[in-house]
Amino acid sequence: MNVLVVLSIILFVLMAIVGGKKGVKSFIALFLNFGVLIITILVMNDPNANPIWLTLVACAFISAISLFYINDVNSKTTMAFFSTIITLLILFFFIIIITEKSMIQGFGAEESEELMTFSLFIGIDFIKVAASVIIMSTIGAIVDTAISITSPMREIHHHNPMITRKDLFLAGIRIGRDILGTSTNTLFFAFFGGYMGLLIWFKDLSYSFSEIINAKVFSDEMITIFTAGMGVALVIPIASWMTSYYLVTIGNKKK
Structure with a gap:
């Protein structure tokens, strides 16, 4: 089993035991917020989008x-x-x-070596x-x-x-x-x-x-x-x- 899945299960069990219903909702909220972040990043790739306003929303x-x-x-x-x-x-x-x-x-400069093969004009x-x-x-x-x-x-x-x-x-x-x-x-x-x-x-x-x-x-x-x-x-x-x-x-x- 993937280590991330194992850690997620352990975290869910601990949050459910300690926090009860709110602990379960807090666990779900982690993934909801992660989804918001992913959607923001995907929309941000549009050259016409304003990253700052997207981030505020x-x-x-x-x-x-x-x-x-x-x-x-x-x-x-x-x-x-x-x-x-x-x-x-x-x-x-x-x-x-x-x-x-x-x-x-x-x-x-410390990060430039890994990016030399990529175009930065995005x-x-x-x-x-x-x-x-x-x-x-x-x-x-x-x-x-x-x-x-x-x-x-x-x-x-x-x-x-x-x-x-x-x-x-x-x-x-x-x-x-x-x-x-x-x-x-x-x-x-x-x-x-x-x-x-x-x-x-x-x-x-x-x-x-x-x-x-x-x-x-x-x-x-x-x-x-x-x-x-x-x-x-x-x-x-x-x-x-x-x-x-x-x-x-x-x-x-x-x-």
């Missing part, structure tokens, strides 16, 4: 699947979804600017592709942080319905501060785990520190990590404010 679908399909439509998922979209839109302009200024699009704007990669790389961390803020805030309001909007907002910020450090560390070490071979290769070729940080393949990943970290930091106050406003102001008016 794909991120909206991924956010909806990750939030609404797994946790149903309720106040916590709705606030997490809107705070995710707002954060992405804020980061969008920064990502476009930083991608154009840093010139990280395309392939680095009719796609690699600047937009690079921006799309950064946008797509941030969505998972932002959604995860957003729901980690809105869910406990709803529980706090449920058990203390008389809490003020300011106190509920500050509670969300305190929760976010606990999440911020672990989320950024996860992003950072995910890079070093995935690129350990590249870093060893840099050492064997006696790259200096300045050559490493200026290598396109290295700076591309670091910019992605920093941007995702910015997204995590931004979504905390946005999700906290939106949730506190909705639960206290709008929620009390509905009663």
Whole structure:
């Protein structure tokens, strides 16, 4: 049996045992999000398609699947979804600017040898592709942080319905501060785990520190990590404010 099938079965069993019905839905959501990603890439091959807008639409679908399909439509998922979209839109302009200024699009010198036999004139704007990669790389961390803020805030309001909007907002910020450090560390070490071979290769070729940080393949990943970290930091106050406003102001008016 293929090792991927075995690992998928093990993952499914563990998620079903630990998460129950939500664990099964989370497993299915992995494949749904993978399908969205594949469709986005296939459509992106069309020279007339705009990779950035396609990525934004794909991120909206991924956010909806990750939030609404797994946790149903309720106040916590709705606030997490809107705070995710707002954060992405804020980061969008920064990502476009930083991608154009840093010139990280395309392939680095370390990757050029494997591509020498292929034509790079494929009719796609690699600047937009690079921006799309950064946008797509941030969505998972932002959604995860957003729901980690809105869910406990709803529980706090449920058990203390008389809490003020300011106190509920500050509670969300305190929760976010606990999440911020672990989320950024996860992003950072995910890079070093995935690129350990590249870093060893840099050492064997006696790259200096300045050559490493200026290598396109290295700076591309670091910019992605920093941007995702910015997204995590931004979504905390946005999700906290939106949730506190909705639960206290709008929620009390509905009663």
